Amino acid sequence: MPLVFEEMNSFGFVHHRALNSREKYDSELVTIDARPDLTHVFEGDICWNVTSGRDDFYFRHPTLLWDTLSEDQIDEAREAGQLFLLDDLIEIADPRLRFIIELKVGKGDVGEAMRRLAVRLQDGLKDRYWIDGFSTRLMRLVKSADSGVPTSIHTKGVYGSRVCRTAPEFFPLSFPRLRSLHCVDVITATYKTSSARYFRRFGATIDGTFRAVREAGKTLVLGGVTSPEYFELARNSMARAAYAKFSLSELPTS
Numbered sequence: 001m002p003l004v005f006e007e008m009n010s011f012g013f014v015h016h017r018a019l020n021s022r023e024k025y026d027s028e029l030v031t032i033d034a035r036p037d038l039t040h041v042f043e044g045d046i047c048w049n050v051t052s053g054r055d056d057f058y059f060r061h062p063t064l065l066w067d068t069l070s071e072d073q074i075d076e077a078r079e080a081g082q083l084f085l086l087d088d089l090i091e092i093a094d095p096r097l098r099f100i101i102e103l104k105v106g107k108g109d110v111g112e113a114m115r116r117l118a119v120r121l122q123d124g125l126k127d128r129y130w131i132d133g134f135s136t137r138l139m140r141l142v143k144s145a146d147s148g149v150p151t152s153i154h155t156k157g158v159y160g161s162r163v164c165r166t167a168p169e170f171f172p173l174s175f176p177r178l179r180s181l182h183c184v185d186v187i188t189a190t191y192k193t194s195s196a197r198y199f200r201r202f203g204a205t206i207d208g209t210f211r212a213v214r215e216a217g218k219t220l221v222l223g224g225v226t227s228p229e230y231f232e233l234a235r236n237s238m239a240r241a242a243y244a245k246f247s248l249s250e251l252p253t254s
Helices: 022-029 071-079 086-092 110-125 136-145 206-215 228-235
Strands: 012-015 039-049 056-059 098-107 129-133 151-155 186-190 219-225 241-244
Touching: 039 110, 039 241, 056 071, 056 086, 056 110, 086 110, 098 110, 110 129, 110 136, 129 136, 129 186, 136 151, 186 206, 206 219, 219 228, 228 241
Parallel strands: 012 039, 012 241, 039 098, 098 129, 129 151, 151 186, 186 219, 219 241
Antiparallel strands: 039 056
């Protein structure tokens, strides 16, 4: 288990996209005192530009795979204070927080980008973060850069000893065995809420998911939690954290 989870002494409430702007970071930060019984995990989407002479890592949710900012757009947004950079986060990171850095898109050599990202995160936020994404190719590059960087892969669910994985790469849909994912420390399993019982989809259950993930030597995080009721179900499971698709203020005070 990555040290970031070993040192989390309470269940993780993942503040979805809390790092995608400085304004969002600040607004989420003022809410965490209401629930000191939870570990607060701020998540954001990281993009990059490591083309010649550039060394940019910034938080932004792209609308398309090729939706990256130009060099001029990055510089203009930075000067206007409209772009939250990874370096900004490292400088102001509240010691109470943990962080999820979700890989998105960028420009330049992707292997070099992952190497620089690993160096930055290990220097500035070691044992306080993990890198998340959908692509096993990117996770392999991260681990090649630094095997000590904790990594998570987003999945559509765990079914027996396999995961359902989608990513914008070849193949876009696959069902790898959990034990084959050597580049991954954490499995993020998302079971979308429906009229059926939560955590039950196509025969999958939360208990079965946890057992399979544990037997593969990995840690479980849950995604797509859309209400306080479902969050409490997640909290009472053997997962270590859950993505909350609702406001922290909707949870009852502890």
